[in-house]
Amino acid sequence: MEMRSPLVVIISLFLMVALAGCAAEKKKEEFNLFWPLPPDPPRIRYVKSFTDSKDVLPPRGFFRKAISFLFGEEEKPRLIRPYGIYIGGPGKIFVTDTDLQVVHLFDFTSQNYRQFFRIPGGRLRSPVGVVADNENNVYVTDSELGRVFQYNSEGAFIKVWETRFTRPTGIAIDLKRKVFYVIDTAEHHAFVFNLKGEKLFDFGKRGDAEGEFNFPTHVAVNPENGDVYISDSMNFRIEQFSSDGKFIKQIGSSGSRIGSFSKLKGLSVDSRGIVYAVDGLFDTVQMFNEKGEFLLNFGKAGNHEGEFWLPAGIAVFQDLIYVADSYNQRVEIFQLIDFSNPDGASQ
Numbered sequence: 001m002e003m004r005s006p007l008v009v010i011i012s013l014f015l016m017v018a019l020a021g022c023a024a025e026k027k028k029e030e031f032n033l034f035w036p037l038p039p040d041p042p043r044i045r046y047v048k049s050f051t052d053s054k055d056v057l058p059p060r061g062f063f064r065k066a067i068s069f070l071f072g073e074e075e076k077p078r079l080i081r082p083y084g085i086y087i088g089g090p091g092k093i094f095v096t097d098t099d100l101q102v103v104h105l106f107d108f109t110s111q112n113y114r115q116f117f118r119i120p121g122g123r124l125r126s127p128v129g130v131v132a133d134n135e136n137n138v139y140v141t142d143s144e145l146g147r148v149f150q151y152n153s154e155g156a157f158i159k160v161w162e163t164r165f166t167r168p169t170g171i172a173i174d175l176k177r178k179v180f181y182v183i184d185t186a187e188h189h190a191f192v193f194n195l196k197g198e199k200l201f202d203f204g205k206r207g208d209a210e211g212e213f214n215f216p217t218h219v220a221v222n223p224e225n226g227d228v229y230i231s232d233s234m235n236f237r238i239e240q241f242s243s244d245g246k247f248i249k250q251i252g253s254s255g256s257r258i259g260s261f262s263k264l265k266g267l268s269v270d271s272r273g274i275v276y277a278v279d280g281l282f283d284t285v286q287m288f289n290e291k292g293e294f295l296l297n298f299g300k301a302g303n304h305e306g307e308f309w310l311p312a313g314i315a316v317f318q319d320l321i322y323v324a325d326s327y328n329q330r331v332e333i334f335q336l337i338d339f340s341n342p343d344g345a346s347q
Helices: 006-024 062-071
Strands: 044-050 082-087 092-097 102-107 112-116 127-132 138-142 147-151 157-160 168-174 179-184 189-194 199-203 216-221 228-232 237-241 247-251 264-269 275-279 284-288 294-298 314-317 320-325 330-336
Touching (some): 082 314, 082 320, 092 127, 102 127, 127 179, 138 168, 179 216, 189 216, 228 264, 237 264, 275 314
Parallel strands (some): 082 127, 127 168, 216 264
Antiparallel strands (some): 044 330, 082 092, 127 138, 147 157, 168 179, 179 189, 189 199, 237 247, 264 275, 275 284, 284 294, 314 320
């Protein structure tokens, strides 16, 4: 049998790696998905989804590809059960992961990936909500530990808030007015804090009257006027409050049709006052105008592009909509492409 020299073997392996790399780097098929369906004008466009750190890190060089080919691919951190989402700037996406017990940071601008999870004496157990302030401090609610934890931009633990909660879930930050809103689901209550984590006031109690809650979960703030929107989940409605906790109105009600709610989850509000609400049972995102009137919905049950399986959190930033597609283990991104007249959207 002819024996090949080590140099020939190495060159042959590198050629195999190069060919494999070329095959793997074929251009992905583009999907042109729009909502609503024709003949209505398109308002929402599917952009893409991401699942793990490979989606954000820079492309590997030839040498690293060769090493991976020879010794096997290193397992990359990936989304297991994405839940809450916060956008900390262009391409900077924080995602809580209740199964992996971490907060993922996918920074597409700097092509960087990081995790937040360490606390004194251990790690996060059930991270649910996440926000960041203008100083790049990151705040995480842990529903099992009953606390809010603060980290710096590098993922290092800074402190834990003094306030103890029963089951803190949703958290929102009003950067203009420099306050936090934290939802305690088990206490049917909303709490308001300053940027030092000091409690300012609270509002709400259990019930189904105006301003009352039945297991509230998520919270969002209108970045323009400071109005606060809370997912009153077991009352199957969104409640809108002023920045000082005064009830304004109810959006939606219990029902089995689009425009109503069955399993109300994440909320977001954009600068136009459009409210985005995730329904985990309908597997869709519903949109409402400032008056609380239904505009349209996008997405349906499934695991293909633009489909959901028990979606949870949602965030809107600069006309991009990010949805935590929990049981499909991904975040899907959509674009708002035409809402100059939101009241004229398809009903």
